[in-house]
Amino acid sequence: MNDTGRQSRHLGIHIDRTVDEVYAYASDPANLPAWAHGLGGSMAQVGNRWVAESSPMGRVEVAFVPRNELGVLDHHVTLPSGETVHNPVRVIADGTGSEVVFTVRRQPGTSDADFERDAATVAADLARLKEVLESV
Template sequence: MNSTGRESRHIGIRIDRPVEAVYAYASDPAHLPAWAKGLGGSIEKIDGQWVADSSPLGRVVVSFAPHNELGVLDHDVTLPSGETVHNPVRVIADGTGSEVVFTLRRQPGMSDADFRRDADMVAADLARLKGLTESA
């Protein structure tokens, strides 16, 4: 880590589907449990907020960027402690396919091992997204 900011890692995957199709699937919060296992096994809309039951973290609130034409899938995850983690995600056109890029930021006090584990979980989530969207 350096003194000017937190360490980031960009984790991406190429998906052999048009950007519009990948964005449409990934931007629907109801699909999150199928591919974003880091957020838990269920999500529901409660009082206008998307609430996920994330087993290691407890119940978290997930807020998404408004639907847009730019492929921005950013989302904030508000933990039970009240802390909010911002997760930048983009769906980028790549010829006739897409690339999905997740920017993982090391959280304060996070060990190297935990940062690697989070990166591995994000990579696994993106691989599930690829499988689901390519088989559609």
């Protein structure tokens, strides 16, 4: 039996900035519209959550784990259906720069095409994060 709900893909990108610089920028939800287009073009803080009203998925809420010294940027995205998706993300030292690794998890019932589309969206978001941080 094939349990497609347990499939993961780790996508990483090298960024020519220190771990501290990458983590500080990427952990600030206010910066998400500049690089995480998969979440939409605007974020607003509502209590301790951040809300994207116009994401491709509809209104979603984003909640990051507390800031930490380990480079963990995990976040939960609550979809319009009420389902919450956990997204593991790490910022890791890579020489004098950093590597950002995002684990895309295939949700139960997700087609091959949708899983590939999710992975492509995350890869494009990581490329934008690299572009934004390296152009500063």
